[in-house]
Amino acid sequence: MARKSVAETAQTRRRIIDVAAAAFKSNGIEATGVAEIMGAAALTHGGFYRHFGSKEELVAEACASSMEVLVEAAEVAAKKGNSALLKHLESFISTDYRSEYLGGCPLIAMGSELARADIHIRKAVSQGYQKLFDIIAKHGHTKNAKTAREDAMYALTLVVGAVTLARTMDDPDVSKQILNIAKKRFGETNTIAKPSSRSKAAQAAQVTAP
Amino acid sequence: MARKSVAETAQTRRRIIDVAAAAFKSNGIEATGVAEIMGAAALTHGGFYRHFGSKEELVAEACASSMEVLVEAAEVAAKKGNSALLKHLESFISTDYRSEYLGGCPLIAMGSELARADIHIRKAVSQGYQKLFDIIAKHGHTKNAKTAREDAMYALTLVVGAVTLARTMDDPDVSKQILNIAKKRFGETNTIAKPSSRSKAAQAAQVTAP
């Protein structure tokens, strides 16, 4: 092959990042090889270093890209109002999301690898989460700026914990129960302004139901 | 070297598991080699397969062992009463624990690798967590059996989420804040029986304090 145009080169770089983001989230960072990613992007592995200085650099870019997608999705939901934003966040606490690695959150899909990753990679994820905190704090249910940010952090803590736990449990019923409980409590915490919109009994029933 | 006695062989096996459990939690499963583990146990790598059929088998044993330690610690705390158990669980939501990989929980230390691990490994961790749910449900604050188990699951969801998020955040203040918020809410959720033991203002102040 020969030299490609500037536009084609940019497209190729974009394609590698997209493919990598999906692969890392699906199979983990260490388990995904550079050659594998390049192959999935319809290229041979030799050309990789025309686009990135190292595999770590690609990991950082892929994480940043994934977080941007999440941030944009949250912004879109937030513009539709705070109940749409809550519904959007709740949708992550689901069996669908638990089984779906491709479109998901880097922290949930490769959390323990990120905790040990270099500072650039962690920065990419951290900044994405800070943006999510801001969006949820600004467009969430409460107007008090201080507790709003706390509520936002708490909400994402719940999502991360519930999905991580649910993904590990071998019993599908237990897994589902963990998600249902987190979803229920999530709703309770984020609807203080309008309490008892559903009876306690109805909420309890939801937990053991599919 | 020559053949070892039955007692010595059992001791060696135990030593390999202990060393492996610490190493896996500290550096991750894939990043920890068999030779590295054997070296840390003062052995050469060749002898590994006298004790275990594969690396995966060792991972499962190491996870099971780590979970047993956590279950026993929870049982000890539970025997001292439910406030001691709550305090014990709260102690996991701390900057000390966030930075401490060695003595910790397999799910928090290597969560995303476990989600992709084989069924035997996930079973070991799952069963440990089920035991923790049982202990917390039995010795926690509430006597209602149904909501007790929900509360237990919810409590561990919070711990897992808070520590996972806190470990990834690059800003130490944000990291600490996430832990403080989770700790505060954890306390609130688990002290419904005796509400407002501390003022709302005091609780809010705690969040931004070290």
Place this chain on the structure above:
DNA sequence: TGTACATCAGTGAACGCGCGTTCACTGATGTAC
């Protein structure tokens, strides 16, 4: 606008390296008599 040349995206072979696993060998332990 046309020509000559430098640039560089992508190829595919090759690099050293560390991985999990195997194996022939050793000699003290455990066992059968």
Place this chain on the structure above:
DNA sequence: TGTACATCAGTGAACGCGCGTTCACTGATGTAC
């Protein structure tokens, strides 16, 4: 209790393999005049 032999924990070299990275080469693209 003593002797003869089979067992097997641990050693250290070796296996094939895939990893991240490098490199000489190609030819179309981009640039200088």
